[in-house]
Structures are given as C-alpha cells and as structure tokens.
Amino acid sequence: MIERLATCRCEQLRARCTGEPVRVSVCHCLECQKRSGSAFSAQARWPEDQVEITGAYSEWSRTGDSGGRGTFRFCAECGATVAYVIDRMPGLIAIPVGAFADPDFPSPAFSVYEARKYGWVAITGADVEHHQ
Numbered sequence: 001m002i003e004r005l006a007t008c009r010c011e012q013l014r015a016r017c018t019g020e021p022v023r024v025s026v027c028h029c030l031e032c033q034k035r036s037g038s039a040f041s042a043q044a045r046w047p048e049d050q051v052e053i054t055g056a057y058s059e060w061s062r063t064g065d066s067g068g069r070g071t072f073r074f075c076a077e078c079g080a081t082v083a084y085v086i087d088r089m090p091g092l093i094a095i096p097v098g099a100f101a102d103p104d105f106p107s108p109a110f111s112v113y114e115a116r117k118y119g120w121v122a123i124t125g126a127d128v129e130h131h132q
Contacts, residue, residue: 006082006099008075013055013082015095017046022092025110028117029065035072035081039118042097042108043084051093053083065113 006015021044032041056076063069068088074081084094097105111123112131123130 004100004102004105006095007101008055008078008080008082008099010075010078010080012077013057013073013075013080014053015083015093015099016052016054017044017095018050019046021046021106023110024097024106024108025112026108026123027112028115028121029113030116031062031064032113033116036096036098039121040123043094044097044100044105045089045092045094048085048091048093051083051095057082 001018002020004017006017007013023045026040026042028040033039035041053073057073058076059071059073061069061071064086066088068086070084070086072081072084080099081096082099085092086094107125108123109127110129110131114130115132
C-alpha cells in the first residue's frame with residue numbers, strides 16, 4: 001500500500017498517510033489564501049484512520065465562509081499547518097499538499113471558491129470540477 005509523509009518546515013510534526021487520498025482539491029477562499037500564504041491552497045483528504053500524526057502541535061479553530069468550523073493543527077515550533085478537519089466533511093482529515101514536498105503528487109480534481117480566484121490563476125485538467 002502506498003504511504004506518503006507530510007512534515008512541517010522543521011520536520012518535528014509529521015502526518016503519515018496510507019493509501020490514496022479520497023479528494024485532492026484547491027480552494028480560493030480568502031481564509032485559505034491567508035493560511036497558505038499563497039493565491040490559493042491545495043489539500044488532500046484521507047479517512048482519519050489512514051492518517052497518523054506525530055509530534056507536538058497546537059490547534060486553532062474558526063468558522064469559515066460556508067458556516068462550517070475548521071480546526072487546524074500546526075507545529076508548535078515552526079508554525080506550519082500540517083493537518084486540519086472541517087465539520088462539513090466528518091471522518092476526513094486534510095493535509096496541505098505542499099507539506100508532502102512531492103512534485104509528483106496527484107493533481108486536484110476540485111477547485112472551489114473560484115469567485116475569489118486571482119485572475120492570473122488557471123486550474124487546468126480535463127477532469128477538474130470548478131465551483132464558484
């Protein structure tokens with residue numbers, strides 16, 4: 001079975017994911033832009049029982065634009081987010097794609113909050129679902 005390892009920048013917080021992600025997506029909402037420090041965020045989701053998180057982390061929660069609550073786990077040392085859950089997708093845990101540092105990671109199948117997408121960003125692929 002395939003196994004992927006995501007880490008924070010200082011590598012003390014780790015998420016070991018087994019199997020293929022059930023969803024890979026990008027989000028253009030303003031809060032994901034702030035969280036990622038980029039024009040959009042990219043994340044992959046697995047069932048919680050396929051993710052093992054090790055290392056010290058802090059948690060922070062907020063209510064998103066959709067009204068759902070997100071709880072973010074970030075490194076207590078370097079501050080990088082390594083995992084988060086949202087109550088509207090129970091049983092799944094999201095890992096930022098960049099935490100894998102793997103240019104061969106599967107491409108996204110969903111692009112959401114495109115009404116807030118930067119004009120110079122293009123999410124391409126024949127099978128990508130686009131949502132405003």
